[in-house]
Amino acid sequence: MAAASQLREPFETSAMFGDVIARAASYSPARVAETAIELLELRPDHAALELGCGSGRLLAQVTARVQRGFAAGIDPSPLMVRHARLRNRRWIERGLLDVAVGASDDLSRWPDRRFDRVYGMHVVYFWEAPERDLAEVRRVLAPGGRLLLGFCPAEQAGPSIGPDPARCSLAAAEEWLARAGFSAIEGRCDFDAERPLAWLRASR
Protein backbone atom coordinates (compact mmCIF):
# COMPACT_ATOMS: atom_id res chain seq x y z
CA MET A 1 0.00 0.00 0.00
CA ALA A 2 1.25 3.53 -0.82
CA ALA A 3 2.32 5.70 2.12
CA ALA A 4 0.06 8.68 2.92
CA SER A 5 2.78 11.07 1.72
CA GLN A 6 2.78 9.37 -1.70
CA LEU A 7 -0.98 9.73 -2.01
CA ARG A 8 -0.77 13.48 -1.44
CA GLU A 9 -0.69 15.84 -4.37
CA PRO A 10 1.98 18.37 -3.33
CA PHE A 11 0.39 21.44 -4.93
CA GLU A 12 -2.87 21.04 -3.04
CA THR A 13 -1.10 20.76 0.30
CA SER A 14 0.79 24.08 0.01
CA ALA A 15 -0.14 26.71 2.59
CA MET A 16 -0.79 29.22 -0.19
CA PHE A 17 -3.30 26.91 -1.84
CA GLY A 18 -5.32 26.59 1.37
CA ASP A 19 -5.25 30.36 1.95
CA VAL A 20 -6.47 31.16 -1.52
CA ILE A 21 -9.17 28.48 -1.52
CA ALA A 22 -10.51 29.78 1.80
CA ARG A 23 -10.52 33.36 0.53
CA ALA A 24 -12.18 32.49 -2.77
CA ALA A 25 -14.85 30.46 -0.97
CA SER A 26 -15.83 33.49 1.11
CA TYR A 27 -17.32 35.30 -1.91
CA SER A 28 -20.80 34.58 -3.21
CA PRO A 29 -20.31 32.25 -6.22
CA ALA A 30 -23.56 33.45 -7.81
CA ARG A 31 -22.59 37.08 -7.61
CA VAL A 32 -19.05 36.46 -8.83
CA ALA A 33 -20.34 34.42 -11.78
CA GLU A 34 -22.91 37.08 -12.64
CA THR A 35 -20.27 39.81 -12.79
CA ALA A 36 -17.75 37.64 -14.65
CA ILE A 37 -20.34 36.69 -17.28
CA GLU A 38 -21.38 40.31 -17.68
CA LEU A 39 -17.79 41.53 -18.10
CA LEU A 40 -16.85 38.73 -20.49
CA GLU A 41 -19.59 39.72 -22.96
CA LEU A 42 -19.71 36.21 -24.38
CA ARG A 43 -21.22 35.32 -27.72
CA PRO A 44 -22.47 31.79 -28.51
CA ASP A 45 -19.68 31.28 -31.08
CA HIS A 46 -16.86 32.40 -28.77
CA ALA A 47 -13.97 30.21 -27.64
CA ALA A 48 -13.22 30.83 -23.95
CA LEU A 49 -10.43 29.58 -21.69
CA GLU A 50 -10.49 29.60 -17.88
CA LEU A 51 -7.15 29.74 -16.04
CA GLY A 52 -7.24 27.99 -12.66
CA CYS A 53 -10.75 26.66 -13.25
CA GLY A 54 -10.83 24.90 -9.85
CA SER A 55 -13.85 22.61 -9.57
CA GLY A 56 -15.38 24.10 -12.73
CA ARG A 57 -18.38 25.99 -11.40
CA LEU A 58 -17.85 29.16 -13.42
CA LEU A 59 -16.62 27.06 -16.33
CA ALA A 60 -20.06 25.35 -16.43
CA GLN A 61 -21.80 28.71 -16.74
CA VAL A 62 -19.43 29.97 -19.39
CA THR A 63 -19.68 26.74 -21.42
CA ALA A 64 -23.47 27.02 -21.36
CA ARG A 65 -23.08 30.37 -23.13
CA VAL A 66 -20.70 29.30 -25.90
CA GLN A 67 -22.78 26.48 -27.37
CA ARG A 68 -21.66 27.16 -30.93
CA GLY A 69 -18.06 27.81 -29.88
CA PHE A 70 -15.68 26.07 -27.52
CA ALA A 71 -14.63 26.21 -23.87
CA ALA A 72 -11.53 25.06 -22.03
CA GLY A 73 -10.20 25.10 -18.51
CA ILE A 74 -6.83 24.38 -16.98
CA ASP A 75 -5.71 23.88 -13.42
CA PRO A 76 -2.42 22.49 -12.07
CA SER A 77 -4.30 20.50 -9.46
CA PRO A 78 -5.29 17.02 -10.69
CA LEU A 79 -7.89 16.96 -7.91
CA MET A 80 -9.56 20.15 -9.17
CA VAL A 81 -9.45 18.90 -12.74
CA ARG A 82 -11.20 15.70 -11.71
CA HIS A 83 -13.97 17.71 -10.03
CA ALA A 84 -14.28 20.09 -12.99
CA ARG A 85 -14.52 17.18 -15.44
CA LEU A 86 -17.15 15.42 -13.38
CA ARG A 87 -19.25 18.56 -13.01
CA ASN A 88 -19.03 19.32 -16.73
CA ARG A 89 -19.04 15.83 -18.19
CA ARG A 90 -22.02 16.42 -20.48
CA TRP A 91 -20.17 19.28 -22.24
CA ILE A 92 -16.98 17.22 -22.46
CA GLU A 93 -18.86 14.27 -23.97
CA ARG A 94 -20.28 16.61 -26.60
CA GLY A 95 -16.79 17.85 -27.51
CA LEU A 96 -17.66 21.37 -26.40
CA LEU A 97 -15.26 21.54 -23.45
CA ASP A 98 -11.65 20.52 -22.75
CA VAL A 99 -10.40 20.48 -19.13
CA ALA A 100 -6.71 19.77 -18.62
CA VAL A 101 -4.06 19.71 -15.91
CA GLY A 102 -1.75 22.65 -16.51
CA ALA A 103 -0.64 26.10 -15.42
CA SER A 104 -1.18 29.44 -17.08
CA ASP A 105 2.49 29.93 -17.95
CA ASP A 106 2.32 27.03 -20.42
CA LEU A 107 -0.71 27.04 -22.69
CA SER A 108 1.09 25.06 -25.40
CA ARG A 109 -1.88 22.70 -25.56
CA TRP A 110 -3.56 25.39 -27.70
CA PRO A 111 -2.39 27.17 -30.84
CA ASP A 112 -1.91 30.92 -31.27
CA ARG A 113 -5.13 33.00 -31.35
CA ARG A 114 -7.34 30.05 -30.31
CA PHE A 115 -9.51 32.00 -27.84
CA ASP A 116 -11.77 35.06 -27.87
CA ARG A 117 -11.86 35.20 -24.10
CA VAL A 118 -9.38 34.16 -21.39
CA TYR A 119 -10.33 34.61 -17.75
CA GLY A 120 -9.21 33.56 -14.30
CA MET A 121 -10.64 34.02 -10.82
CA HIS A 122 -8.26 34.07 -7.85
CA VAL A 123 -5.35 32.78 -9.88
CA VAL A 124 -2.97 35.77 -10.09
CA TYR A 125 -1.59 35.16 -6.58
CA PHE A 126 0.14 32.04 -7.92
CA TRP A 127 1.96 33.81 -10.77
CA GLU A 128 5.66 33.75 -9.89
CA ALA A 129 6.64 35.57 -13.09
CA PRO A 130 3.45 37.25 -14.39
CA GLU A 131 5.17 38.24 -17.63
CA ARG A 132 5.39 34.55 -18.56
CA ASP A 133 1.71 33.86 -17.87
CA LEU A 134 0.61 37.01 -19.66
CA ALA A 135 2.78 36.29 -22.71
CA GLU A 136 1.07 32.91 -23.00
CA VAL A 137 -2.39 34.45 -22.53
CA ARG A 138 -1.64 37.02 -25.22
CA ARG A 139 -0.40 34.30 -27.57
CA VAL A 140 -3.61 32.24 -27.31
CA LEU A 141 -5.93 35.27 -27.53
CA ALA A 142 -7.24 36.30 -30.93
CA PRO A 143 -6.65 39.94 -31.93
CA GLY A 144 -9.33 41.97 -30.14
CA GLY A 145 -9.83 39.09 -27.70
CA ARG A 146 -10.31 39.88 -24.05
CA LEU A 147 -8.67 38.92 -20.77
CA LEU A 148 -10.60 39.12 -17.47
CA LEU A 149 -9.02 38.61 -14.06
CA GLY A 150 -10.77 38.65 -10.70
CA PHE A 151 -8.88 38.72 -7.41
CA CYS A 152 -8.69 40.06 -3.90
CA PRO A 153 -7.01 43.48 -4.08
CA ALA A 154 -4.10 44.30 -1.78
CA GLU A 155 -5.26 47.95 -1.81
CA GLN A 156 -8.41 47.14 0.22
CA ALA A 157 -6.85 44.75 2.70
CA GLY A 158 -9.40 45.13 5.53
CA PRO A 159 -9.32 42.77 8.54
CA SER A 160 -6.90 39.86 8.34
CA ILE A 161 -6.29 36.76 10.42
CA GLY A 162 -2.54 36.87 9.79
CA PRO A 163 0.03 37.22 7.00
CA ASP A 164 -1.87 37.34 3.77
CA PRO A 165 -0.18 36.31 0.54
CA ALA A 166 -3.57 35.68 -1.06
CA ARG A 167 -3.96 39.23 -2.31
CA CYS A 168 -2.67 41.09 -5.32
CA SER A 169 -2.27 44.82 -5.93
CA LEU A 170 -4.70 46.07 -8.58
CA ALA A 171 -2.25 48.83 -9.57
CA ALA A 172 0.56 46.28 -9.96
CA ALA A 173 -1.63 43.97 -12.04
CA GLU A 174 -2.63 46.86 -14.32
CA GLU A 175 1.06 47.55 -14.81
CA TRP A 176 1.77 43.88 -15.71
CA LEU A 177 -0.92 43.99 -18.38
CA ALA A 178 0.38 47.23 -19.86
CA ARG A 179 3.92 45.84 -19.99
CA ALA A 180 2.66 42.64 -21.63
CA GLY A 181 1.15 44.74 -24.45
CA PHE A 182 -2.55 44.61 -23.56
CA SER A 183 -4.73 47.62 -24.34
CA ALA A 184 -8.03 49.08 -23.06
CA ILE A 185 -7.06 48.11 -19.52
CA GLU A 186 -9.91 48.72 -17.08
CA GLY A 187 -9.67 47.94 -13.37
CA ARG A 188 -12.37 48.28 -10.75
CA CYS A 189 -13.12 47.17 -7.24
CA ASP A 190 -16.49 45.71 -6.16
CA PHE A 191 -17.66 44.85 -2.69
CA ASP A 192 -19.39 41.59 -1.84
CA ALA A 193 -20.68 41.54 1.74
CA GLU A 194 -17.94 44.10 2.51
CA ARG A 195 -15.28 41.91 0.91
CA PRO A 196 -13.45 43.71 -1.87
CA LEU A 197 -13.03 41.99 -5.20
CA ALA A 198 -10.92 43.49 -7.98
CA TRP A 199 -11.81 43.05 -11.65
CA LEU A 200 -9.30 43.73 -14.37
CA ARG A 201 -10.23 43.57 -18.01
CA ALA A 202 -8.07 44.19 -21.07
CA SER A 203 -7.93 43.58 -24.80
CA ARG A 204 -5.23 41.96 -26.87
Ligand SMILES: C[S@@+](CC[C@H](N)C(=O)[O-])C[C@H]1O[C@@H](n2cnc3c(N)ncnc32)[C@H](O)[C@@H]1O
Ligand atom coordinates in the same frame (compact mmCIF):
# COMPACT_ATOMS: atom_id res chain seq x y z
C1 LIG B 1 -8.89 29.72 -5.19
S1 LIG B 1 -8.86 28.60 -6.48
C2 LIG B 1 -10.04 29.35 -7.53
C3 LIG B 1 -10.73 28.38 -8.38
C4 LIG B 1 -11.78 29.02 -9.28
N1 LIG B 1 -11.15 29.90 -10.23
C5 LIG B 1 -12.79 29.74 -8.45
O1 LIG B 1 -12.80 30.98 -8.41
O2 LIG B 1 -13.60 29.05 -7.79
C6 LIG B 1 -7.35 28.94 -7.34
C7 LIG B 1 -7.09 27.93 -8.40
O3 LIG B 1 -5.94 28.33 -9.15
C8 LIG B 1 -5.21 27.18 -9.45
N2 LIG B 1 -3.83 27.57 -9.83
C9 LIG B 1 -2.76 27.69 -9.01
N3 LIG B 1 -1.69 28.07 -9.69
C10 LIG B 1 -2.06 28.18 -10.98
C11 LIG B 1 -1.39 28.52 -12.18
N4 LIG B 1 -0.09 28.84 -12.18
N5 LIG B 1 -2.08 28.52 -13.33
C12 LIG B 1 -3.40 28.21 -13.33
N6 LIG B 1 -4.10 27.89 -12.22
C13 LIG B 1 -3.44 27.88 -11.05
C14 LIG B 1 -5.34 26.34 -8.21
O4 LIG B 1 -5.06 24.97 -8.42
C15 LIG B 1 -6.77 26.57 -7.82
O5 LIG B 1 -7.66 25.62 -8.35
